[in-house]
Amino acid sequence: MNRIKLMQTLATALLTGALLAPAWAAPSPKAAEVTMGSVAMDIPVEMIKRMSVLTNYLALSAHHNVRFRPSPNMGSAVDDLGKGQTQIAYLTPVAYIEARKKYGVIPLVAPTTQGRPHFSLVIGVKAGSGITTPAMLKGKRFAFGDEKALLQKAAVESMGLVSTDFSTFAYLKHYDNIAKAVLAGDFEGGILKDSVAEAFKPSGINVIGSTAPLPGYVFAVHPSMPMPLRNSLRDALLALKKTTPDMAATLEAFDAAYDGFVTVDDPAYDPVRKLIQPYQK
Known part of the structure; x- marks a missing residue:
């Protein structure tokens, strides 16, 4: 390829790249x-x-x-x-x-x-645990997220349970932590966001209660x-x-x-x- 043809090829490639580049531009100073x-x-x-x-x-x-x-x-x-x-x-x-x-x-x-x-808060348990309703968690161990997350407590109460119903409960901060702790057997149940429960369903999380859409x-x-x-x-x-x-x-x-x-x-x-x-x- 001679010099002129090479330069033409490079120019075409650069122009094509500019046309095909994303429309997003970097922020200015x-x-x-x-x-x-x-x-x-x-x-x-x-x-x-x-x-x-x-x-x-x-x-x-x-x-x-x-x-x-x-x-x-x-x-x-x-x-x-x-x-x-x-x-x-x-x-x-x-x-x-x-x-x-x-x-x-x-x-x-x-x-x-x-x-x-919208989303729902749900109660999740480990598949095969034999727990099929929120009421069956009375006397069991339960996991919440953030201690300041009032909606989680309100959601659990809307499903017929209060904190004093559990033998023990703990605050694990994050929904992923709750799902993993339930699967590990550290708790019999826990409060989860519906999308997190869905993500952990293949790993063995079952939903036994849910709020209305929020x-x-x-x-x-x-x-x-x-x-x-x-x-x-x-x-x-x-x-x-x-x-x-x-x-x-x-x-x-x-x-x-x-x-x-x-x-x-x-x-x-x-x-x-x-x-x-x-x-x-």
């Missing part, structure tokens, strides 16, 4: 600095892995400098957002309600499963966040759907049960407020 927080849903290394995939997506699609700041528990996630240590956070319904009450945070979007922004987790923002920044983050999350391999991989890494996001408002969380009201001081 003047882009907004955004720190994302989250309730602790898993061990820190897994949380960082899950959330970093999402922050990378937002950085590229919304053109902001987005980073993740882990929180050790629900209370710190709420206070980090309310005090401006984070500007956007992924919160449980109860954490959102607390952050709304204390700091006036604003709900942005909620993730969807099969197109719906409004799901939510991304909320600090009330001082400028509207243009808020809108750009909202639009980027709403655009994240399983319509391309890259976006499907991003959602899969964040939470395999999720298939997108929808906008959500504060009144959507009134059913949870009603459910946890007896447990609030």
Whole structure:
């Protein structure tokens, strides 16, 4: 191949690569600095892995400098957002309600499963244990998650049980920890998010009780966040759907049960407020 033909070939290849490259652009040096927080849903290394995939997506699609700041528990996630240590956070319904009450945070979007922004809390047991109803867990060992997760206690009571019914109970922080402890035989039952119970079903988790559908987790923002920044983050999350391999991989890494996001408002969380009201001081 002579020199002229070689240069023509290289030019064509570069042009084709530019046309086929992803439309996402790296954030500019003047882009907004955004720190994302989250309730602790898993061990820190897994949380960082899950959330970093999402922050990378937002950085590229919304053109902001987005980073993740882990929180050790629900209370710190709420206070980090309310005090401006984070500007956007992924919160449980109860954490959102607390952050709304204390700091006036604003709900942005909620993730969807099969197109719906709802989830259920369930009681899981080990397959083959012979336990088929919540009442059969009386006198047995039971696992909760975060001690401050009022919704978990309210959910268990809605299924006919209270903490004093168990011979012993413990707080294992994360739903994955609960499922693994039940499978290991450390506890006869535990409270799980429905998607976690489904993920552990092949390993031997059986569901023996469930709440009605509840409004799901939510991304909320600090009330001082400028509207243009808020809108750009909202639009980027709403655009994240399983319509391309890259976006499907991003959602899969964040939470395999999720298939997108929808906008959500504060009144959507009134059913949870009603459910946890007896447990609030």
